[in-house]
Amino acid sequence: MKAVYSPLHSRHDGGMELHRGELVPCYEMPRRADYILAAIEAAGLETLPPRPFTLETVLKVHDAAFVTFLRTAFDQWKAIGKDGFMLPSGFAARSMRQDVIPPGINGKLGYYCYDAGTPIVEGTWDAVLASAHCALTAAALVADGERSAYALCRPPGHHAGASTYGGYCFLNNAAIAAQYLRDHGSARVVVLDVDYHHGNGTQDIFWSREDVMTVSVHGSPETEYPFFRGFADERGEGKGEGFCHNFPLPRGTGWDEYSATLDQALAVIRDYAPDAVVISLGVDTYENDPISAFTLGQQHYPLIGAKIATLGLPTVFVQEGGYAVADIGTNVANVLTGFEQATA
Template identity: 75%
Template sequence: MKVAHSALHARHDGGKELHRGELVPCFEMPVRADYILKAVERAGFNVSEPRPFALESLLRVHDAHFVEFLRTAHEEWRAAGKEGFMLPSGFPARSLRRDHIPSGINGKMGYYAFDASTPIVEGTWEAAFAAAQCALTAAAWVAEGDKSAYALCRPPGHHAGYALYGGYCFLNNAALAAQYLRDHGFARVAVLDVDYHHGNGTQDIFWERSDVLFVSIHGSPETEYPYFLGYADERGEGAGEGYTRNFPLPRGTTWKEYGPTLSAAMDVIGGFSPDALVVSLGVDTYEGDPISSFKLATSHYPLIGQRLAELKLPTVFVQEGGYAVDDIGTNVAGVLEGFLSRR
């Protein structure tokens, strides 16, 4: 399996996040990708730099003004006399206007962000754009005939919406991969999100579309981030009605409950009859993850990969979360090796 990865991910480093009432160093850190890289190299995968894709490729799933904000945000921050990392301090919540984008950098930041746990630093744009190019490269490999490919993306992407960032995510790498496949001969694409946290951004992007099915297994928003999306009754709208399916699970979920839920999600995907699959691969479902509450063991990740292989679809894996850094590489490689063992 080919792997797309860029060392530029390390440019996104040094910020802090507001986590449960405290300003702390980010759980989403460069060493995450370093551990995964070592694991996939040990497994014998072929790691390559991503192809150069134009900025305009991002506009297939993101708003142009939003992309320009991300590209220039830290430059504007410095121009306003600020230093260090950026976090928003106000948001257009209920009863506040959402139809006007403020001209000042603090207002713009709050307009486009939905949390205070996703700092922007000087190198954030460079890292995020490189991650997007990794996803597009992996999708291109599959479009050109590879049966599967893996985008080792950092920062992750599934919380980033059409014009929204948060949850450590700036550009939606999985959505970009799915759209690339749609644009290159795959009429129907399924996105399966197995990250612990609901992929609210991917759901947002494909909410009104019937050509891309979005299916997510995640911690219940009753208690888990991002809290305000991911309920089972969210099923799409307009042409997209029925093409979003959520499987929220409670804290403490083990493989006993997770395995049948994965099978149910795969049944939904099979009923859609897609031409290709994109997997938002988060391994923060692991029992040792510091910010998540499922109880999957390392031995379960190859089983996930084996189950996904049963769909017999061209598949792009896109890296999302996973914050138990000592084990993240082993768990990611377990999914990929399990998948290949059944292909």
């Protein structure tokens, strides 16, 4: 399996985030990608740089004004005499107007962002665009005939909606990859999200579509971020009704329940009969993850890869979460090698 990686990820080093009421150093840090890169290279994956792509590939799933905001946010921040990391101080909540984009940067932050855990710094856009290009390159490899490919995306992407960011995510790499596959020969695509946290952004982007199904196995939003999406009764709307499937699980879920639920999710995918699958690969289901509460061990990640391989589909793996930094590389490599061994 080929892996796609860009060193530009290190340009995004967020500083501090607000996590469950406390201002703490960012859990989503550059070292995450460094550990993953070392582990996948040790596992024998060939690492490639991302190809260049036009911004149109991003605009197929993201609102143009939102992308312009991400591109220019830090320059606007500096223009009012600020520096360091940017976090919103107010949000466009239920009683607030949604139809007016504030002209000032502080208002724009709260309009486009939905949490105080996703800082923007001077190098964020460089890292975000490179991350999207990693996902696009992996999708292109698969569209061109590779059985599978892995995108070492950082920042991650599955919480980013069409015009919103949060949860450490700015552009939705998995959605961008899925759209690329749609545009290059796949009539039906599934995004399977195995991150601990629900991929609310991916669900948002494909909510009204029948050509891209979203399937997610995750911690219940009754207790887990993003709190307001990921319930089992969310099924899509319009043409997309019935093409969204959520499998929320309680805190403390171990391998037996997780494995059985993943089997259910895979059965839904088989019934849909897609041409390709994109895996939002979070490994924050790990028992030692500092911001998650499942109890999977390192021995379970090759089994996840092997289960995904039973789909028998062209597969793009896109990196999402995982915050037990010392072990993240091993867990990611275990999924990928488990997949490869099952398809050998």
